[in-house]
Amino acid sequence: MYLLNRIQRHRVNYTWMIVSLLLVASLPFLLFLGLYLKSFLLIHDYHLGDLLFSKVWKPGSGKFGFYPFIVGSIWVTLLAMLISAPICLLTAIYVTQYTRKRFLRIMHPAIDILAGIPSVVYGVWGILVIVPFISRFVGPLFGVQTLGYSILAAALVLSVMVIPFILNILIEVFRTIPVELKEASLSLGATQWQTVKSVLVKKALPGIIAAYGFGLARAFGETMAVLMVVGNVVKLPKSVFDPGYTLPALIANNYGEMLSIPKYESALMFAALILLAVSLFFNLVMHFFIDRYNKFSA
Amino acid sequence: MKYSGKIEEKVFKILMVIATYSILAVLAIIIYSIFAKGIKALSWEILSQVPQGGYYYGKGGGILNAILGSLSLAFGATLLAFIVGLPVALYINVFLVRRKKLITLFRFILDLVWGIPSIVYGAFGFSMMILLGLQTSLLAGMLTVTLFILPIMIRSMDEILQTVPIGLSEATYSLGANKSELAFKIFTRQTVSGIITAILLSFGRAIGDAASVLFTAGYTDNLPNSLMEPVATLPLSIFFQLSSPVPAVQDRAYASALVLTLIILLVSLFSRGLGKRYHKTKINF
Numbered sequence: 143m144y145l146l147n148r149i150q151r152h153r154v155n156y157t158w159m160i161v162s163l164l165l166v167a168s169l170p171f172l173l174f175l176g177l178y179l180k181s182f183l184l185i186h187d188y189h190l191g192d193l194l195f196s197k198v199w200k201p202g203s204g205k206f207g208f209y210p211f212i213v214g215s216i217w218v219t220l221l222a223m224l225i226s227a228p229i230c231l232l233t234a235i236y237v238t239q240y241t242r243k244r245f246l247r248i249m250h251p252a253i254d255i256l257a258g259i260p261s262v263v264y265g266v267w268g269i270l271v272i273v274p275f276i277s278r279f280v281g282p283l284f285g286v287q288t289l290g291y292s293i294l295a296a297a298l299v300l301s302v303m304v305i306p307f308i309l310n311i312l313i314e315v316f317r318t319i320p321v322e323l324k325e326a327s328l329s330l331g332a333t334q335w336q337t338v339k340s341v342l343v344k345k346a347l348p349g350i351i352a353a354y355g356f357g358l359a360r361a362f363g364e365t366m367a368v369l370m371v372v373g374n375v376v377k378l379p380k381s382v383f384d385p386g387y388t389l390p391a392l393i394a395n396n397y398g399e400m401l402s403i404p405k406y407e408s409a410l411m412f413a414a415l416i417l418l419a420v421s422l423f424f425n426l427v428m429h430f431f432i433d434r435y436n437k438f439s440a
Numbered sequence: 441m442k443y444s445g446k447i448e449e450k451v452f453k454i455l456m457v458i459a460t461y462s463i464l465a466v467l468a469i470i471i472y473s474i475f476a477k478g479i480k481a482l483s484w485e486i487l488s489q490v491p492q493g494g495y496y497y498g499k500g501g502g503i504l505n506a507i508l509g510s511l512s513l514a515f516g517a518t519l520l521a522f523i524v525g526l527p528v529a530l531y532i533n534v535f536l537v538r539r540k541k542l543i544t545l546f547r548f549i550l551d552l553v554w555g556i557p558s559i560v561y562g563a564f565g566f567s568m569m570i571l572l573g574l575q576t577s578l579l580a581g582m583l584t585v586t587l588f589i590l591p592i593m594i595r596s597m598d599e600i601l602q603t604v605p606i607g608l609s610e611a612t613y614s615l616g617a618n619k620s621e622l623a624f625k626i627f628t629r630q631t632v633s634g635i636i637t638a639i640l641l642s643f644g645r646a647i648g649d650a651a652s653v654l655f656t657a658g659y660t661d662n663l664p665n666s667l668m669e670p671v672a673t674l675p676l677s678i679f680f681q682l683s684s685p686v687p688a689v690q691d692r693a694y695a696s697a698l699v700l701t702l703i704i705l706l707v708s709l710f711s712r713g714l715g716k717r718y719h720k721t722k723i724n725f
Contacts, residue, residue: 148618155620159527159535166590167546169553173564176503180567229459236456249460251712252467258472260648262675266682266697267470270477287718302466307462330500356555363557365651366679390559390651396657397566414563418556425555429548 143221173418181412184405193412199376201396206409208416210376212295214350214386218368220362221297227354234312235393246313257306264372268299273371276383276433286383291373294382300365309355316342348435350427359424363417365390389413452543471701478698481691487699491661496681498688503696506677509664510700511725513578513657517585521593521642524586526635530599530623533604539703540639547598554591559651563590566655578664581657588652589642596641600634601627633714644704650675674700 146154178185184193185204196207237249276298277290319342325339343350373385374395393410464616536543565584572582589722604627613624628635650673658670674696681693 148621152618155527155624159531159620159623162524163526163546166526166553166594167549169587169590170549170556173560174568175555176564178558186587203648206653232452233454234460234462236460240453240456247463248716252464253709255471255705256463258644258648260650260675260700260704262648262650263697263701263704264470266678266694267473269682270473272467272696288489288683304469305463305466333445333450334448336445346529354641359555360557365557365559366675370679370682390557393559393563394651394654411563411567414560417562421556421560424506425552429551 149409170422177411181408181415183408184412187405197378201403201406201409204405206405209287209414211379211389211392211413212388214372214379215294215362215388218296218300218372218388219358219387221293221382222300222304223358223362226308228355230305230308230312234309234316238313238316239334239338239342239411253309255304256302261303261367264299264303264367267370268295269294269369271347272298283381286381288383291371291385291423292383293372293386294381296368296372296386297382299371300361300364302380303364303367304357304361307360308353311353312350313348314364316351345363348431352432355424355428355431361387362420363390365394369394389417451688454590454611466557474697476702477694481695482698485694486692490663495661495690498686503674503677503692505663506672507698507699509608509671510647510674512664513581513585513653513673514643518587518643520582520586521590522639525590525593526646529594529601530627532598533601534623534627550591550595557651558649558690559586560638562652562655566653569656575668576656576658576670577668578657579667581653581671584652585646585649586657588649588683589646592645593638593642596638597635600631600638604630636714637711640707644707648675648700648704650679684720
């Protein structure tokens with residue numbers, strides 16, 4: 143019936159497992175090494191500080207200043223987090239503390255669908271709804287002339303995109319807080335809100351910070367949706383109504399022409415390397431943060 | 441003091457309700473705007489034809505190339521990710537079950553890899569492609585997407601494999617089975633529904649991601665017919681059509697976005713339905 147006997151099959155399966163495991167475990171290092179080698183040409187010839195903080199981006203004449211892109215990315219990301227952070231926290235508290243379990247059963251599919259919508263579709267939605275909304279209502283409201291393709295538009299779209307991600311973690315965080323803690327607080331005469339405010343949120347604080355950290359890392363690397371609504375203008379944004387440019391958008395927009403100019407490819411790979419480093423850094427820090435917190439609380 | 445506390449509680453409760461329902465409202469708005477705009481331009485012609493000459497200036501044709509391209513690319517990538525991912529998830533949960541530190545380390549690495557933006561995979565895939573002397577092709581796109589969905593696949597399988605009770609392993613060992621038999625014959629059967637969910641989740645991610653295939657899969661107006669040739673994908677076809685100045689072409693982009701959204705919704709519906717079905721093989725404790 144079988145080609146191999148039991149022991150041989152075990153060996154084949156075992157080898158298959160080990161090879162796959164090594165492949166997966168080496169992935170972050172492979173990614174880093176690959177991108178580093180590719181961007182070596184650029185790092186070797188330029189000062190790292192010049193690359194990161196120079197404002198001039200003219201690949202044709204060999205000027206690669208990533209500062210506008212980094213600033214654009216930071217603006218978009220922080221603004222998006224500023225919008226979605228309170229919404230996620232309030233919603234997580236509401237669905238875990240104030241509603242019945244049944245409500246979570248409505249909320250979970252909704253979160254799943256939000257998480258599953260592809261980023262291009264978010265981009266289409268941004269162009270259809272958010273961009274006109276900004277150019278017609280929000281801009282005039284603040285007395286600003288804007289096309290709508292702006293830092294603000296990107297941040298709004300991005301804030302919706304990270305909601306399912308952050309919310310999932312927050313709901314998990316609030317659900318794992320032992321119920322005795324809440325009961326003790328309530329039995330001492332605290333109201334529900336006092337319990338939430340001074341017991342639950344305090345207890346969950348490291349988890350909340352970690353959720354925001356993961357969300358931030360996620361938002362920083364988001365490409366297509368941001369690319370479609372941010373405006374893609376290489377200059378330092380002065381207000382949220384200005385168009386901007388982000389690092390992922392830079393990579394995605396220029397893949398066609400990068401082979402024609404020397405060092406251009408290297409520069410784009412360097413942008414990818416920055417993204418990788420930011421993502422790894424944030425995730426590392428947040429993981430250690432959670433680990434420390436778990437040790438203390440246990 | 442007491443009074444202001446009550447007001448504070450009321451205010452925050454209202455804020456919480458607003459926040460919660462605004463999330464549901466935003467979801468409704470997204471779905472509605474994609475449907476309302478897309479349904480107008482959706483036609484049988486768009487679904488069943490490849491782009492004709494002058495398609496991007498408003499002439500006839502459809503996006504069949506992108507639909508089939510995306511499906512074949514996502515299918516291939518999911519298959520590859522499954523072949524590599526399943527043994528990893530099983531290894532972590534069967535072979536390393538007593539080595540807590542190693543388990544934590546591997547889960548940590550997987551979470552790190554999961555967090556890496558897809559454009560980074562795209563850039564990496566592109567540089568690997570050049571290194572290996574490949575052209576933009578279905579194969580290159582497939583391999584890149586595989587790397588991108590691998591952590592998602594493994595971690596979701598891992599989540600479900602963790603729930604297998606230790607008693608089942610002990611019973612299996614007591615009957616004389618070895619570890620790989622336990623892994624491939626018992627664990628997989630016990631968690632069929634979860635594994636299918638993981639596969640569908642990864643498939644949804646694979647079909648919806650644009651940034652990783654932008655560099656590697658290329659784009660073509662032909663139907664996919666070879667692993668070594670470029671292939672069109674739905675997200676990119678939406679993106680390209682939307683950047684056209686011709687309104688008719690933009691409308692087709694909205695129709696394409698609707699098609700992609702429908703595929704995603706269908707996949708997520710499937711994974712919910714299937715998860716409930718495959719309980720027959722599961723032993724309850």
